[in-house]
Amino acid sequence: MTTSPFDNFRPPETARRRRRASGVRGAVSGAAKDVAKGARRNWMNREGGGQREAPAVPDAEFSSYYGQPVVKPVPWDHKISAYLFVGGIAGVSGIIQAGAAATGNAVLQRNSRLTAMATVGLSGAALVADLGRPERFLNMLRTVKLTSPMSVGTWILSGYAAFTGVTTATEVLGLLPARGPLRSLSRVLAPVAAPATVGQALMGAPLAAYSAVLLSDTAHPVWHESRRQLPFVFVGSAALASGGVQMLLTPLAHAGPARRLALLGAGTELVAMHRLEGHLAQLRIDEPITSGTGAGTLRLARALTLAGGAGTLLSGRSRLAALASGAALATASALTRVGVVEAGIESAKDPQYTVRLQKDRLEERRSRGVVDDSIVTVG
Structure with missing residues (x-):
């Protein structure tokens, strides 16, 4: 007689009839025990029982697609x-x-x-x-x-x-x-x-x-999940960069509108980036923005934006301050674009961000009682 660890997953056998009364009572008692045991073991939770064969393998922990990214990063x-x-x-x-x-x-x-x-x-x-x-x-x-x-x-x-x-x-x-x-x-x-x-x-x-819409329309987790904040980041970044360039090119007496636009753009970008990071943190996919490849670039961009904005407030009477502030703002805008692009590509290369979002959405649907499908990819 051979034994196997999977013998425990076999459904209980129905007791046979016996001629003797004691045998009948014994069979009934044995069947009752099997039923009670089957009540504790359910084939749906992979512990056997009932009249159906349970799966003999444990639940799969999906983390990648054969070691490759689930989403193909843009080249x-x-x-x-x-x-x-x-x-x-x-x-x-x-x-x-x-x-x-x-x-x-x-x-x-x-x-x-x-x-x-x-x-x-x-x-x-x-x-x-x-x-x-x-x-x-x-x-x-x-x-x-x-x-x-x-x-x-x-x-x-x-x-x-x-x-x-x-x-x-x-x-x-x-x-x-x-x-x-x-x-x-x-x-x-x-x-x-x-x-x-x-x-x-x-x-x-x-x-x-x-x-920003172009990036958000992709399946890259960081870009797609930032679709409500990223347009404000890009518009604010464009405004502070354009204002900064005009501060470099235009004399102080004529650059007043450019300075005000640069300040408005700097404030818009800082607020939008803060909200973007907070939203990604709630989804637990903020690592590419906060500690990934593009994180250092984005931190430097934020520092230059703050410095350029502060200098812009003081540049109304100093041409040198206007030149330095305009250069800082334009550089900050360029670094913001570089950092966002790098973070999005990194989030696509690492399968954990795609899988994590899918699992969280599945759990959220199950918590609402939706168990008749397995839609996990719709944001």
Whole structure:
């Protein structure tokens, strides 16, 4: 006779009838004991009993997919971080130039328009460099897919660049002597200059914010779970960077609106990042932000934002303070984008963050009495 540890999982056998009365009483007593034992052991909790065979293996503790990440990380490098950074500056610069044009601040209008043209060009170049071939960018313009942030973002970038080209050409022609062909070109652009100014401002805000939607639409845990806070982080970061750049380029007498915008952006980003970290801490996936690869970058960005904001308050009368504060704010914005990108990629590479969220959602559904399905991935 052989024994096995799994013999305990076999269902109890039904007692046979015996001719003797004592045998019947013994069988009944044995069956009662088996029933009582089966009541204590349930096949659903992997301890045998009843008339069904229990699974002979313990519950699996899922932690990865054959040692590989559950979510495939995006193959991005610092070209995408640069694209996010200069794209944010371009978007908010379009808003600054419209405000400067409305208030008659010609110096700030000129500088912000030239900044917008330079940064939108760099943004497109960084995107094409990441795509590998320029025709891939053109292929995305063949259709409009409203459910795809990349498709919508490509059209936002293209539309913004068109309006920016008109306003920048108008500004450059105003700096050149109006002779020959330049005079004719100025007459052609004059009727569309005002609509282009408004169009650039209207497209600027979506350009500064859509990249956050682009990241949040992925399955990377840190990005996806930050979808309600990340747009505020990116818009605030773009505002403080654009204000900082104009503090570098524009004299003190004309840079007042840029300083106020930089302060507003710094406050928005600090508050939004604090709420983002708190939200991820509640979900127990804040390690990539607080102690992971991008944590040091984000801490340095916060320090520069605080220092740049404090310097901005004192830069109204000091050109040197304005230069230092503007450089600190622009650097802080760039580091914020780098840190967020690194943290998101790290959260996708480590399976624990994906699995932890799925288990927590499953437990939450079970606590509400939803036990008839196993949906665990819907946020």
